[in-house]
Amino acid sequence: MLFNSYEFIFVFLPITIGVFFALGKLQQKSWAIGWLVMVSLFFYGWWDYRYVPLLCCSIVVNYLVGRKLEKYREKSWLILGIIFNVLLLGYYKYTDFFLTTCNEICGEEFFSMLHIVLPLGISFFTFTQTAYLVDAYRGEARNFSFLTYCEFVTIFPHLIAGPIINHKTMIPQFVAEETFKINNRNLALGITIFAMGLAKKVLIADRIAPWVNEIFNHADKLSFLQAWLGAIGYTFQLYFDFSGYSEMAIGLGLMINLRLPLNFNSPYQARNIIDFWRRWHMTLGEWVKNYLYIPMGGNRCGELKKMRNLFASMLIIGIWHGAGWNFVLWGALHGVYLMINHGWRKLNLKLPVFISWGGTFLCVVVAWVLFRANSVGNAWQVLLSMSDVYNFGVVPKDHMWAILGMGLVLAIAPHPIAVIEKYKFPSWQWSVLTIILFVAGVMYITVDSPFLYFQF
Numbered sequence: 001m002l003f004n005s006y007e008f009i010f011v012f013l014p015i016t017i018g019v020f021f022a023l024g025k026l027q028q029k030s031w032a033i034g035w036l037v038m039v040s041l042f043f044y045g046w047w048d049y050r051y052v053p054l055l056c057c058s059i060v061v062n063y064l065v066g067r068k069l070e071k072y073r074e075k076s077w078l079i080l081g082i083i084f085n086v087l088l089l090g091y092y093k094y095t096d097f098f099l100t101t102c103n104e105i106c107g108e109e110f111f112s113m114l115h116i117v118l119p120l121g122i123s124f125f126t127f128t129q130t131a132y133l134v135d136a137y138r139g140e141a142r143n144f145s146f147l148t149y150c151e152f153v154t155i156f157p158h159l160i161a162g163p164i165i166n167h168k169t170m171i172p173q174f175v176a177e178e179t180f181k182i183n184n185r186n187l188a189l190g191i192t193i194f195a196m197g198l199a200k201k202v203l204i205a206d207r208i209a210p211w212v213n214e215i216f217n218h219a220d221k222l223s224f225l226q227a228w229l230g231a232i233g234y235t236f237q238l239y240f241d242f243s244g245y246s247e248m249a250i251g252l253g254l255m256i257n258l259r260l261p262l263n264f265n266s267p268y269q270a271r272n273i274i275d276f277w278r279r280w281h282m283t284l285g286e287w288v289k290n291y292l293y294i295p296m297g298g299n300r301c302g303e304l305k306k307m308r309n310l311f312a313s314m315l316i317i318g319i320w321h322g323a324g325w326n327f328v329l330w331g332a333l334h335g336v337y338l339m340i341n342h343g344w345r346k347l348n349l350k351l352p353v354f355i356s357w358g359g360t361f362l363c364v365v366v367a368w369v370l371f372r373a374n375s376v377g378n379a380w381q382v383l384l385s386m387s388d389v390y391n392f393g394v395v396p397k398d399h400m401w402a403i404l405g406m407g408l409v410l411a412i413a414p415h416p417i418a419v420i421e422k423y424k425f426p427s428w429q430w431s432v433l434t435i436i437l438f439v440a441g442v443m444y445i446t447v448d449s450p451f452l453y454f455q456f
Contacts (some may be wrong), residue, residue, distance in 0.1 A: 001046035001250045003194075004201050004445050012043065016156075017179055017255055024180025032180055033147050036256070044120070051119040055154070058088060062129040063149050069136035070143070081133040089126045092116055097323035107375045121160040123320060123456055125153055130169040134291055141167040147173045161245055161453040163263040164283040170258070179257040186254045188426035192434045194251030196416055200244030204406070205439035208237040208450050211399060216372060219381040223393020227385035229403065234372045235365050236406045238452055239268065242281070243376040247417065261286075261418065268410045271356040273337040276364060284320075288313050292371070310342065311335035321371070321456050326379055330370040337363055354373035357411075 001008050016039045023032035045052045065081035068074070099111040132152075135141035145147050151174050158165055173179060215222065215230030222230070246263035253260040261283050270276035277285050294312045299306040311332070318331015351359070366383065373379035385391070423430060 001043050003245065003252075004198060004441075004448060004449060004451075006442075006445065008444065012039070013252070013255075015039075020256055021180070021182050027173070029180055030147060033151050033174065037147065037150045037154055040151075040156040043156040044154065044159055047120050048117075054119055055125065058085075058125065058129065059150055059153050062133060062153075063143070063146055066129075066133055066136045066141070066143065066149075069133060070141070073137055073139060075137070078133055078137045082130060083336040084409065085126050085130050085133075090119055090124060092122055094319075094323045114313070118165030118455075120454060124162050124164060124321075125159065127164055127284075127320075128167075129153060131164070131287060131291055142172075144171060144175050156254075157258075158260055161242075161249075161451055161456075162281075162283055163246055163249065163261050164287050165260060169261075173258050176257075181257075183257055185425045186257050188430070188434075189420070190251040190254030191438075192251070192256065192420060192425070192430055193417060193439060194248050195437040197244040197249075197251060197433045199437045200240045200247065201451070202441050202444045202446070202449070205237050205241035205244060205452075206444070208233050208240070208402070211220060211396075212237050212372075216374070216378070216382065218301075219373070219378045219385075222382065222385035223391050223395075224385060224388050225395045227382050227388075229395045229399055230382065231365050231369050231386060232403055232407070233399070235268075235368050236403070236410070238372075239264075239410070240406075241452045245453065263420075264415070266410070266413070266415050268361060268407075269357070270360050271353065272360055273341045273363060275335065276360060277334075277338070279450060284317065288317055292316060307339045307342070310338045314338060315343055325376050326373050327371045329376060329379075330367055333367050333370065337367070357393045435440065 001012060003009075016036070019035055020032050023029075023035055041052055041055070061084055062081060065084070068077045069081070095116055096113050097115060103109050103111055132141055132258055148171055152167060152170055153159075153163070155165075212230055212233040215226055216232070220320060243264040250262070252259045263282050265279040265282065267276055267279035270279055296309045296312065297305055298309060312335075314335035315328065315331045318327045318329070319336070321327045321330070335454055350356075366386075369382050369386075370376075370379045373382060420430070
């Protein structure tokens with residue numbers, strides 16, 4: 001089920017919220033939590049009910065291992081839990097990629113493809129639970145009940161594509177008394193943020209998608225301007241699509257008094273790559289820092305090992321995003337970017353703002369070509385066209401103006417959630433704006449427009 005669908009907005013959501021608060025009013029906290037777990041599993045099963053048992057199996061195994069870690073804090077249990085999660089994710093996400101790579105190296109079809117369908121959201125619920133296991137081993141996480149743990153993993157706003165949530169910050173919210181009572185400010189604020197995210201998705205990202213797809217589908221026939229239009233267009237499409245989803249998730253969480261973490265903070269205003277990764281997919285960045293980079297040694301073991309840890313962390317981020325060499329190269333390229341950025345800081349030289357911002361944005365756009373392309377060869381063709389100034393070409397003027405307008409907004413506008421949280425809610429001014437955004441968004445919902453990060 002998609003957030004940007006009529007059945008979700010007009011059927012699933014009002015019934016879910018209405019029953020949740022009705023049970024809360026009756027002082028039935030366990031029933032209210034159980035209701036959220038049940039509807040979240042229904043929400044997940046709407047895509048393919050056959051993968052609900054897989055999700056439940058993952059939950060049960062991680063919960064049981066986590067309880068052992070909470071009680072005994074033995075490293076062997078942590079290793080067992082991590083191995084289970086890695087094998088589960090590896091089988092579904094990377095088996096066909098591994099077999100394909102082996103066939104390409106051997107030059108023959110030694111292995112038949114299994115054509116495994118990637119379960120929706122498996123990367124997110126696997127990372128979420130792995131972080132819980134590590135926190136339990138560190139003595140930083142403790143469950144109230146199996147039911148609250150199920151809610152932690154399955155709660156529908158974040159289940160499919162994040163943001164990645166943290167056990168120790170979310171579990172207390174699930175059992176707090178105020179969570180089960182209607183909060184007019186949270187409800188109004190949540191609806192406004194949801195409407196903003198919906199508008200980002202259907203009014204901007206979905207409008208950019210057709211001509212971006214057309215450009216990347218003809219990578220071997222692009223002019224200089226067409227290649228740049230496709231690269232920058234995808235840069236904006238991905239942002240509006242994924243940040244739109246994240247804001248819809250945050251808004252949905254607020255409607256039931258849950259504060260999900262911010263996932264974006266105006267990333268295209270970053271003036272260096274380090275700053276970019278503090279603003280882009282922030283919950284993934286935090287996860288990698290806390291559960292990979294720091295445990296590997298972080299910056300505590302000298303400059304050379306720090307660079308190694310940076311590169312390895314970004315390589316893992318690339319592999320996490322997809323089973324393809326283009327994602328591996330995308331992660332590696334960002335790893336190189338970060339190594340250069342940290343090295344530059346050692347020189348203590350400052351560049352003019354326009355150059356530092358422009359250079360960062362250029363590096364990000366180039367890397368997104370690898371991320372979007374269907375293959376490494378496809379990406380190479382686009383990048384060659386982006387450097388071919390002798391084949392300048394022409395592009396539709398309305399596309400150019402759209403790109404310039406979006407670029408200007410993203411370069412100077414403050415983060416919307418940070419702005420609106422400063423205002424009083426509910427108010428008639430924000431109600432009018434919310435209605436306009438919501439109605440416009442609903443009017444332009446397409447029949448089948450999944451979020452881009454569903455594929456990860």
